[in-house]
Amino acid sequence: MRQDHIISAKQLSRRDIEAVLDRAAEIAADPSAYADRHEGSLLGLLFFEPSTRTKMSFSAAMKRLGGDIVDMGTVESSSVKKGESLADTVRVVEGYADALVLRHPSEGAAQMASEFVDAPLINAGDGAGQHPTQTLLDLYTIRENAGFDDLSIGIMGDLKYGRTVHSLAHALTVFDARQHFVSPESLQLPRSVRYDLHESGAEVREHTDLDDVLSELDVLYVTRIQKERFPDESEYHEVAGEYQIDAATIREHNEDLTVMHPLPRVDEIDHDVDELDGAQYFQQAHNGVPVRMALLDMVLEESR
Amino acid sequence: MRQDHIISAKQLSRRDIEAVLDRAAEIAADPSAYADRHEGSLLGLLFFEPSTRTKMSFSAAMKRLGGDIVDMGTVESSSVKKGESLADTVRVVEGYADALVLRHPSEGAAQMASEFVDAPLINAGDGAGQHPTQTLLDLYTIRENAGFDDLSIGIMGDLKYGRTVHSLAHALTVFDARQHFVSPESLQLPRSVRYDLHESGAEVREHTDLDDVLSELDVLYVTRIQKERFPDESEYHEVAGEYQIDAATIREHNEDLTVMHPLPRVDEIDHDVDELDGAQYFQQAHNGVPVRMALLDMVLEESR
Amino acid sequence: MRQDHIISAKQLSRRDIEAVLDRAAEIAADPSAYADRHEGSLLGLLFFEPSTRTKMSFSAAMKRLGGDIVDMGTVESSSVKKGESLADTVRVVEGYADALVLRHPSEGAAQMASEFVDAPLINAGDGAGQHPTQTLLDLYTIRENAGFDDLSIGIMGDLKYGRTVHSLAHALTVFDARQHFVSPESLQLPRSVRYDLHESGAEVREHTDLDDVLSELDVLYVTRIQKERFPDESEYHEVAGEYQIDAATIREHNEDLTVMHPLPRVDEIDHDVDELDGAQYFQQAHNGVPVRMALLDMVLEESR
Numbered sequence: 001m002r003q004d005h006i007i008s009a010k011q012l013s014r015r016d017i018e019a020v021l022d023r024a025a026e027i028a029a030d031p032s033a034y035a036d037r038h039e040g041s042l043l044g045l046l047f048f049e050p051s052t053r054t055k056m057s058f059s060a061a062m063k064r065l066g067g068d069i070v071d072m073g074t075v076e077s078s079s080v081k082k083g084e085s086l087a088d089t090v091r092v093v094e095g096y097a098d099a100l101v102l103r104h105p106s107e108g109a110a111q112m113a114s115e116f117v118d119a120p121l122i123n124a125g126d127g128a129g130q131h132p133t134q135t136l137l138d139l140y141t142i143r144e145n146a147g148f149d150d151l152s153i154g155i156m157g158d159l160k161y162g163r164t165v166h167s168l169a170h171a172l173t174v175f176d177a178r179q180h181f182v183s184p185e186s187l188q189l190p191r192s193v194r195y196d197l198h199e200s201g202a203e204v205r206e207h208t209d210l211d212d213v214l215s216e217l218d219v220l221y222v223t224r225i226q227k228e229r230f231p232d233e234s235e236y237h238e239v240a241g242e243y244q245i246d247a248a249t250i251r252e253h254n255e256d257l258t259v260m261h262p263l264p265r266v267d268e269i270d271h272d273v274d275e276l277d278g279a280q281y282f283q284q285a286h287n288g289v290p291v292r293m294a295l296l297d298m299v300l301e302e303s304r
Numbered sequence: 305m306r307q308d309h310i311i312s313a314k315q316l317s318r319r320d321i322e323a324v325l326d327r328a329a330e331i332a333a334d335p336s337a338y339a340d341r342h343e344g345s346l347l348g349l350l351f352f353e354p355s356t357r358t359k360m361s362f363s364a365a366m367k368r369l370g371g372d373i374v375d376m377g378t379v380e381s382s383s384v385k386k387g388e389s390l391a392d393t394v395r396v397v398e399g400y401a402d403a404l405v406l407r408h409p410s411e412g413a414a415q416m417a418s419e420f421v422d423a424p425l426i427n428a429g430d431g432a433g434q435h436p437t438q439t440l441l442d443l444y445t446i447r448e449n450a451g452f453d454d455l456s457i458g459i460m461g462d463l464k465y466g467r468t469v470h471s472l473a474h475a476l477t478v479f480d481a482r483q484h485f486v487s488p489e490s491l492q493l494p495r496s497v498r499y500d501l502h503e504s505g506a507e508v509r510e511h512t513d514l515d516d517v518l519s520e521l522d523v524l525y526v527t528r529i530q531k532e533r534f535p536d537e538s539e540y541h542e543v544a545g546e547y548q549i550d551a552a553t554i555r556e557h558n559e560d561l562t563v564m565h566p567l568p569r570v571d572e573i574d575h576d577v578d579e580l581d582g583a584q585y586f587q588q589a590h591n592g593v594p595v596r597m598a599l600l601d602m603v604l605e606e607s608r
Numbered sequence: 609m610r611q612d613h614i615i616s617a618k619q620l621s622r623r624d625i626e627a628v629l630d631r632a633a634e635i636a637a638d639p640s641a642y643a644d645r646h647e648g649s650l651l652g653l654l655f656f657e658p659s660t661r662t663k664m665s666f667s668a669a670m671k672r673l674g675g676d677i678v679d680m681g682t683v684e685s686s687s688v689k690k691g692e693s694l695a696d697t698v699r700v701v702e703g704y705a706d707a708l709v710l711r712h713p714s715e716g717a718a719q720m721a722s723e724f725v726d727a728p729l730i731n732a733g734d735g736a737g738q739h740p741t742q743t744l745l746d747l748y749t750i751r752e753n754a755g756f757d758d759l760s761i762g763i764m765g766d767l768k769y770g771r772t773v774h775s776l777a778h779a780l781t782v783f784d785a786r787q788h789f790v791s792p793e794s795l796q797l798p799r800s801v802r803y804d805l806h807e808s809g810a811e812v813r814e815h816t817d818l819d820d821v822l823s824e825l826d827v828l829y830v831t832r833i834q835k836e837r838f839p840d841e842s843e844y845h846e847v848a849g850e851y852q853i854d855a856a857t858i859r860e861h862n863e864d865l866t867v868m869h870p871l872p873r874v875d876e877i878d879h880d881v882d883e884l885d886g887a888q889y890f891q892q893a894h895n896g897v898p899v900r901m902a903l904l905d906m907v908l909e910e911s912r
Contacts, residue, residue, distance in 0.1 A: 035344050040643045042671055044664075052376050053396060056348075060374045060400040063346055068372070068676070070668045072660050084872035092661060092871060095894025096668040224386075263396060264388035282392075286399025339648050356680050357700060360652075364678045364704040367650055372676070528690075567700060568692035586696075590703025 004120040004302050006295060007110050008130040009167050014174040021140050023294035024287070031064060034293060038300055039066035044097030046072045046090065047124070048104040053263065053285065054124050054133075058101050061292035067300075070096045087116045094119045099299055102126075120299040128163055134262060135167045137291040138221070139175075141284040145258040146218040148175040154213055156182040157223035157243050157268060159189045164262045165223055166193045173200040180213045181206045184239045187225065210243070211253075219258045220245065222268050246270035250278065260284050308424040308606050310599060311414050312434040313471050318478040325444050327598035328591075335368060338597060342604055343370035348401030350376045350394065351428070352408045357567065357589065358428050358437070362405050365596035371604075374400050391420045398423045403603055406430075424603040432467055438566060439471045441595040442525070443479075445588040449562040450522040452479040458517055460486040461527035461547050461572060463493045468566045469527060470497045477504040484517045485510045488543045491529065514549070515557075523562045524549065526572050550574035554582065564588050612728040612910050614903060615718050616738040617775050622782040629748050631902035632895070639672060642901060646908055647674035652705030654680045654698065655732070656712040661871065661893065662732050662741075666709050669900035675908075678704050695724045702727045707907055710734075728907040736771055742870060743775045745899040746829070747783075749892040753866040754826040756783040762821055764790040765831035765851050765876060767797045772870045773831055774801045781808040788821045789814045792847045795833065818851070819861075827866045828853065830876050854878035858886065868892050 006012075012020075027034050043062040047055055059069050072093065086109060093100060094117045102110050103124040110123035110130070125131040142151065153172065159165050159181050169189075172179055179202060181189055188206060189197075197204050207213055214220070225243060230236035244267060250257050261269055261281040273279050310316075316324075331338050347366040351359055363373050376397065390408070394417045397404060404421065406414050407428040414427035414434070429435040446455070457476065463469050463485050473493075476483055483506060485493055492510060493501075501508050511517055518524070529547060534540035548571060554561050565573055565585040577583050614620075620628075635642050651670040655663055667677050680701065694712070698721045701708060708725065710718050711732040718731035718738070733739040750759070761780065767773050767789050777797075780787055787810060789797055796814060797805075805812050815821055822828070833851060838844035852875060858865050869877055869889040881887050 032344075040640075040672075040674075042668060050377075050380070056374050056376060056397065056400050060346060063372050063374070064344075066344075068671050070664050070671070072664060073658075076658070082872045083874045088872060091890045092893045093664065095890065096664050096897060264386045264392060266387045282395045282399065285396045289400060336648075354681075354684070360678050360680060360701065360704050364650060367676050367678070368648075370648075568690045568696060570691045586699045586703065589700045593704060 004299050005114040006120070006122045006132055006299065007114060008123065009132040009135040009171045010130070012132070012171075017136065017139060017171065017174070020136055020291065020294050020298065021143055023297065024140055024290040025144075027293050027297075028287075028290040031290070034065055034297065036066040037297060038062070041065075041067040041099075041300055042097040043067060043069050043296065044072070044093045044100045044119075045069055046093060046100060046102045046104075048075050048102075048109075050074070051103050051125065054103065054288075057285075057288035058124065058292055060289050061296055064289060065293055065296060067296075086113055090117050090121070099296065099303065120303050122295065122299065125163070128161070130167055131163055132167070133288070133292055133295060134164055135171050136295065137284065137288045138164070138168050138260065138262070139171060140287050140291050141260060141280055142219055142258075144287070145278075145280055148177065151175065151177040151219070152180070152217050153177050153219045153221060154180040154182055154210070154217045155221045155223070156210060156245075158187045158225045158229065159183045159223075160187045161226070161229065162223050165221075166190075168221070169193065169197055169202070170200070173197060173202040176203070178203045179205070180217065182208070182210050182213065183243065184208065186239070187229065210245070214249070214253045214257075217254060217257060219260060221260045222265070223262060224264070224266055224268055240268070244268050244270065245273065247272040247276055250276060308603050309418040310424070310426045310436055310603065311418060312427065313436040313439040313475045314434070316436070316475075321440065321443060321475065321478070324440055324595065324598050324602065325447055327601060328444055328594040329448075331597050331601075332591075332594040335594070338369055338601065340370040341601060342366070345369075345371040345403070345604055346401040347371060347373050347600065348376070348397045348404045348423075349373055350397060350404060350406045350408075352379050352406075352413075354378075355407050355429065358407065358592075361589075361592035362428065362596055364593050365600055368593060369597055369600060371600075390417055394421050394425070403600065403607065424607050426599065426603065429467070432465075434471055435467055436471070437592070437596055437599060438468055439475050440599065441588065441592045442468070442472050442564065442566070443475060444591050444595050445564060445584055446523055446562075448591075449582075449584055452481065455479065455481040455523070456484070456521050457481050457523040457525060458484040458486055458514070458521045459525045459527070460514060460549075462491045462529045462533065463487045463527075464491045465530070465533065466527050469525075470494075472525070473497065473501060473506075474504070477501060477506040480507070482507045483509070484521065486512070486514050486517065487547065488512065490543070491533065514547070518553070518557045518561075521558060521561060523564060525564045526569070527566060528568070528570055528572055544572070548572050548574065549577065551576040551580055554580060612907050613722040614728070614730045614740055614907065615722060616731065617740040617743040617779045618738070620740070620779075625744065625747060625779065625782070628744055628899065628902050628906065629751055631905065632748055632898040633752075635901050635905075636895075636898040639898070642673055642905065644674040645905060646670070649673075649675040649707075649908055650705040651675060651677050651904065652680070652701045652708045652727075653677055654701060654708060654710045654712075656683050656710075656717075658682070659711050659733065662711065662896075665893075665896035666732065666900055668897050669904055672897060673901055673904060675904075694721055698725050698729070707904065707911065728911050730903065730907065733771070736769075738775055739771055740775070741896070741900055741903060742772055743779050744903065745892065745896045746772070746776050746868065746870070747779060748895050748899050749868060749888055750827055750866075752895070753886075753888055756785065759783065759785040759827070760788070760825050761785050761827040761829060762788040762790055762818070762825045763829045763831070764818060764853075766795045766833045766837065767791045767831075768795045769834070769837065770831050773829075774798075776829070777801065777805060777810075778808070781805060781810040784811070786811045787813070788825065790816070790818050790821065791851065792816065794847070795837065818853070822857070822861045822865075825862060825865060827868060829868045830873070831870060832872070832874055832876055848876070852876050852878065853881065855880040855884055858884060
């Protein structure tokens with residue numbers, strides 16, 4: 001990779017992505033070989049909105065490399081409350097760490113912040129924008145379970161607001177995957193994303209019924225439909241109830257299906273799915289560690 | 305020990321307990337011999353309710369073993385707020401760490417959570433339930449100061465709601481201690497605990513007045529009486545005032561008394577007691593570090 | 609240094625200060641020589657009020673020395689809420705760490721707390737009181753940029769309430785600096801501080817207009833004027849607007865000026881100043897790391 005800031009999955013070529021996934025696979029196969037690799041290095045964590053999972057995963061990744069973290073803590077306890085600009089905050093924190101991870105509620109925040117610092121900055125989610133390490137761990141999980149050759153993937157749930165979904169869909173275009181989007185009409189892909197995918201030459205189909213496509217899929221990527229998206233609750237329950245999956249359905253239609261989910265799940269994946277071999281959503285979360293180790297390893301190497 | 309999850313002091317035999325206390329004593333005598341023992345290991349901290357003391361003590365213990373922590377942070381900042389189940393949370397965090405510590409407001413939470421993970425899980429308090437590492441550090445402190453031979457211990461204060469007290473009382477039965485419970489009538493041991501102790505063949509007596517028994521005690525374990533337990537404040541002050549101890553009383557009745565308290569104290573132990581040799585409550589808190597080091601050392605060894 | 613607690617810059621002689629700054633300069637020149645120096649040591653962080661910058665800086669400093677931290681977290685999550693006294697809290701935490709850092713809203717808290725512990729305690733700010741490590745990093749930055757020989761420094765903004773300013777002004781007297789205080793009349797130095805400075809034989813002048821003195825200065829130390837100090841907002845805007853600096857003014861009157869600020873800034877330093885060579889406020893924040901490393905190194909050495 002020539003970039004040291006990691007802002008968006010879109011900035012990464014197929015070759016870049018494969019380099020990260022290869023490194024992650026190497027790390028997963030023999031973590032002890034990387035245990036002292038970045039001893040003495042510090043990763044600055046700037047989380048302007050809560051995100052336990054992502055924060056713990058980055059912390060674990062940095063510590064598994066022999067490094068350590070310096071954490072800004074919550075916004076409530078920070079100088080942000082005294083009116084400090086994001087540009088000033090990152091320029092200060094840059095002095096405390098060798099690389100930075102930024103989570104921020106505003107789209108574009110990571111790109112803007114990266115222009116003010118020399119230390120490599122990794123976007124850990126900027127509002128409705130990008131979350132490239134989530135995309136990389138999703139790709140890693142797909143590759144480990146189904147591979148990218150002749151891949152057929154279904155993406156189900158809230159496709160309208162799901163940042164994770166848009167970013168993954170875009171990244172999958174470089175692997176020539178057949179993408180099936182399954183959602184209620186009110187939560188279909190935004191026009192801009194659909195346009196983007198068509199421009200990239202992606203093979204994309206939209207469905208309102210999972211049954212239409214379930215048997216053809218290698219992977220089903222499920223996302224949570226949020227109650228807040230619906231004007232009245234009864235409508236939510238009606239819609240959400242149709243975009244759930246359970247073990248009986250999988251056993252009947254597609255025993256080899258790999259099931260993924262960015263988590264947290266509520267009830268869109270029935271707990272009886274947990275016992276199936278194809279239930280990979282916890283492993284998917286765990287894959288965040290080697291993938292982030294790989295990425296951190298590469299940007300810290302780069303910035304030396 | 306054959307268990308790798310540590311849920312309740314009750315699961316530990318006398319032999320198990322002595323193994324932990326012996327290891328803790330070894331560590332306290334020469335901490336440097338353990339300083340690199342778990343280098344590269346990570347302990348996941350899941351505190352679903354605040355507990356500074358316990359959290360700092362586990363953190364220090366893990367770091368004194370050469371390891372490090374990965375902290376979920378507060379519930380407010382976690383996926384729990386998005387409706388994630390405890391079972392899902394622990395299965396995710398298991399991927400970030402080699403062992404887990406769980407503090408949760410609901411009785412039984414640790415037992416339930418432990419059924420979903422392979423990594424060893426240590427209960428750091430589950431509501432009105434168990435808090436086995438507190439019991440172990442209490443036992444360690446008693447052994448260091450008075451020994452278990454022919455031990456006579458007084459336990460004073462809120463005996464009705466005090467989880468710490470119930471767990472300690474039960475553990476003391478395996479050491480054949482004479483136990484004197486001193487409290488106002490409204491805060492006596494719950495019937496179920498009293499029954500439990502009698503079943504275990506414990507030698508137990510109840511008192512409403514400390515003077516009746518003070519001179520016979522080797523150890524006095526004081527707990528805080530909480531204002532919230534009383535319908536009106538004047539009643540609280542009247543009762544609380546009688547279950548306090550000061551230096552003059554100790555000097556007069558029992559100069560060799562060891563005084564313990566799980567802390568924080570408010571005014572049930574007068575500050576003039578701090579200067580006495582028998583005032584062991586700060587040392588008791590400090591003992592949490594070698595005791596937790598011992599336990600972590602044993603479960604991490606076990607789980608390899 | 610003969611002290612192991614660091615409570616106030618006033619306790620440090622010129623020789624003490626120079627020893628810290630020399631050590632900090634050594635560290636900054638070759639940090640890797642100090643990377644394993646305090647391996648296995650733990651620093652307890654007790655922040656009773658938020659202070660991201662100071663907390664991250666101490667964390668980075670301790671970790672850059674090979675050590676680690678044990679953090680009390682926020683007051684909301686601590687035993688303080690259960691009515692524990694500060695004296696009890698520090699005596700407990702002393703058992704978890706080799707040195708303590710205390711931030712507290714009450715003036716005198718650090719001095720009081722230090723009387724209860726054997727481990728070295730460093731004051732990281734006590735209300736309107738002292739914040740000695742801020743003063744040391746300010747002095748370090750001044751020495752690196754202008755030196756103390758024949759130094760002429762301007763201190764501008766809120767001189768009435770600014771703890772940072774009082775402490776720095778006092779410390780500068782031992783270096784025989786010429787000090788120019790620039791502020792609106794309503795925010796001039798408190799009489800007690802002015803008296804103190806005169807007693808120390810300091811060469812001090814007060815101004816209401818920066819233009820009167822700008823061209824003679826080696827360093828301009830800017831502080832934020834807080835809206836809350838003014839009864840009505842229009843008055844604030846009028847006053848604050850006069851105590852701002854921009855690049856054009858510096859280029860016109862004093863091209864070699866070093867500009868400092870304890871941060872966070874709001875608009876008292878225009879963003880166009882950031883590009884000037886003399887803009888040292890971010891570097892000043894970064895200097896907190898080697899300065900705190902030096903101080904931690906010295907107190908940990910001392911306490912062995």
